[in-house]
Amino acid sequence: MKIFKLVFKNAMRHKLRSALTMLGIGVAILLFGLIRTIISAWYAGVEASAQNRLVVRNAVSLIFPLPLAYREQIGKMPNVENASAANWFGAYYQDQKNFFANFATDDNYLSIYPEYRLPPEQKEAYFRERNACVVGRKLAERFGWKLNDAVRLTGTIVQGDWDFVIRGIYEGAQPTADETQFFFHWEYMNERVRQDFGDGAADNVGFYVVQIAKSANPAQISEMVDANYKNSYAETKTETESAFQQGFVSMSGTIIVAMRVVSIVVVFIILLVLANTMAMTARERMTEYAVMKTLGFRPLHLIGLIGGESLVIALGGFVLGLLLTNQVVSGFASFLVTANLSAFFPVFELKNSTITLSFIAAVAVGLASAIFPAWRSVKMRIADGLHRIG
Amino acid sequence: MPNHIVAVNEVSKSYRRDSLKIPVLENIGLSVPEGEFLALMGPSGSGKTTLLNLIAGIDRPDSGTITVANDEVTRLSESQLAVWRARHVGFIFQFYNLMPVLTAYENVELPLLLTKLSKKDRDEHVKTALSVVSLSDRMKHYPKQLSGGQQQRVAIARAIVADPTLIVADEPTGDLDKTSAVEILTLLERLNQEFKKTIIMVTHDQRAAEKAHKVRHLDKGELV
Numbered sequence: 001m002k003i004f005k006l007v008f009k010n011a012m013r014h015k016l017r018s019a020l021t022m023l024g025i026g027v028a029i030l031l032f033g034l035i036r037t038i039i040s041a042w043y044a045g046v047e048a049s050a051q052n053r054l055v056v057r058n059a060v061s062l063i064f065p066l067p068l069a070y071r072e073q074i075g076k077m078p079n080v081e082n083a084s085a086a087n088w089f090g091a092y093y094q095d096q097k098n099f100f101a102n103f104a105t106d107d108n109y110l111s112i113y114p115e116y117r118l119p120p121e122q123k124e125a126y127f128r129e130r131n132a133c134v135v136g137r138k139l140a141e142r143f144g145w146k147l148n149d150a151v152r153l154t155g156t157i158v159q160g161d162w163d164f165v166i167r168g169i170y171e172g173a174q175p176t177a178d179e180t181q182f183f184f185h186w187e188y189m190n191e192r193v194r195q196d197f198g199d200g201a202a203d204n205v206g207f208y209v210v211q212i213a214k215s216a217n218p219a220q221i222s223e224m225v226d227a228n229y230k231n232s233y234a235e236t237k238t239e240t241e242s243a244f245q246q247g248f249v250s251m252s253g254t255i256i257v258a259m260r261v262v263s264i265v266v267v268f269i270i271l272l273v274l275a276n277t278m279a280m281t282a283r284e285r286m287t288e289y290a291v292m293k294t295l296g297f298r299p300l301h302l303i304g305l306i307g308g309e310s311l312v313i314a315l316g317g318f319v320l321g322l323l324l325t326n327q328v329v330s331g332f333a334s335f336l337v338t339a340n341l342s343a344f345f346p347v348f349e350l351k352n353s354t355i356t357l358s359f360i361a362a363v364a365v366g367l368a369s370a371i372f373p374a375w376r377s378v379k380m381r382i383a384d385g386l387h388r389i390g
Numbered sequence: 391m392p393n394h395i396v397a398v399n400e401v402s403k404s405y406r407r408d409s410l411k412i413p414v415l416e417n418i419g420l421s422v423p424e425g426e427f428l429a430l431m432g433p434s435g436s437g438k439t440t441l442l443n444l445i446a447g448i449d450r451p452d453s454g455t456i457t458v459a460n461d462e463v464t465r466l467s468e469s470q471l472a473v474w475r476a477r478h479v480g481f482i483f484q485f486y487n488l489m490p491v492l493t494a495y496e497n498v499e500l501p502l503l504l505t506k507l508s509k510k511d512r513d514e515h516v517k518t519a520l521s522v523v524s525l526s527d528r529m530k531h532y533p534k535q536l537s538g539g540q541q542q543r544v545a546i547a548r549a550i551v552a553d554p555t556l557i558v559a560d561e562p563t564g565d566l567d568k569t570s571a572v573e574i575l576t577l578l579e580r581l582n583q584e585f586k587k588t589i590i591m592v593t594h595d596q597r598a599a600e601k602a603h604k605v606r607h608l609d610k611g612e613l614v
Contacts, residue, residue: 006491013490288489291483293448296476386487
């Protein structure tokens, strides 16, 4: 027999109590994991941002366009490897509730985003056709789209029906890549704008995505781009892609802070649940601890015994919570798709960092819950523990 | 002149209850020769368990010295005392105090986990101890599956498994029926006579005391 066997046997001594405590911890871990997953999903765009990509937009506001001519000028600037024009298109499919991100992008765009993996033959087919489009895997699944399907979108910014043929379905190279987007040729949009609204409305770009050399300083290049268009009729604001995405997320910053606070409160609740169990357990076992001390077991043995028992329960709760979280996150991700809400959380999955954080929380709570009972057992006089003073 | 294994010199001990100081032992002196079977008797509150605890190193006197097996236990630190107890003292309690989640075998093995014995050696020691108390066939039983007498025999096996210098027993028959009590006393007698173990036993039971070589009475904190 080893001491850890005694630890495990002690943890399972009151099966119902231990099971209920583990269930309580499991539910708290579920809540913690779910909140962290929502926060991660909120920041998915920021996390997916590359350090060597800048976004250039109109300095006044994102809704004001930039001239198409900037693309060539920016592309020629030092340390700039590529520049791509894109417009937020704001169309929907069949019904307004079928909202998703759709962009008119020029031919450079996909090469700047290597994380969107598209088979070469699909890429070739896309570039060959004027009204071709590329859609993300999740978006295709959401609407049951397949390769070569004809799709009609209804424009809200450039109004009217827009017909496309799906020539590519991309997949994310990593889990954080957004697979719910829709890209089509910027020229296709520009031609129609010119046709419907005249030359004055054409050749306007919503924003540029600029790929810079890996060794380049993003801040310096941003300053250089903005300085170049200083006092022009369309001044620019250039920032890293991460800062650009952060700008959207920060609008809901207070909610995120509140959620973070709730996740910390949840950890505190776990602590209370387990600390209560461990305190009860230790109180019941004071005589046993006294006997062990009598037999020669030292304070470190008792600390190990109580801490180990607390950890076994906490980790049991963690495993249960992880299984629950995995199921609930998968279910919630499916719900987001069926409820047409995946555009708000394009990447909704249990991340390794959330699992690690939950594990750390469980271990920390397990250890913290053992502090008081362990301290009591160490401080207890053996004679008091044996209840015999005569 | 016999070799004294226990020497208690001018030991006093009192407890505090709130602001009240309750004297339990006053200037006690006691010598126990090696191989002795000593019974300590006395009414409740006379201080016999306290004296036993002091000799066994699980409590400390206010004054005086206690030497057991040439070690002055009153000078040892808490951690030194823990090591010392594991090496020199085997404990038998009134209520057996076995770990309910461990089998008889595992309960007896418990003190050996503190030693450097190999698993094979531990197994040998445990089986020998259980055979001495005639419980070889119950080694896989949990305490709740054993009678009171059997549980006390497991506790005795646990007390002797590390081959201690001294066995202390606090009312070992206090929770047992007459038959079981006789069995336990016979076993203690055998440990003393056959295995030459020094035993100090606290008891209320006159029949138990009769098994001892020597009986000392405590009354109001004094040996009489």
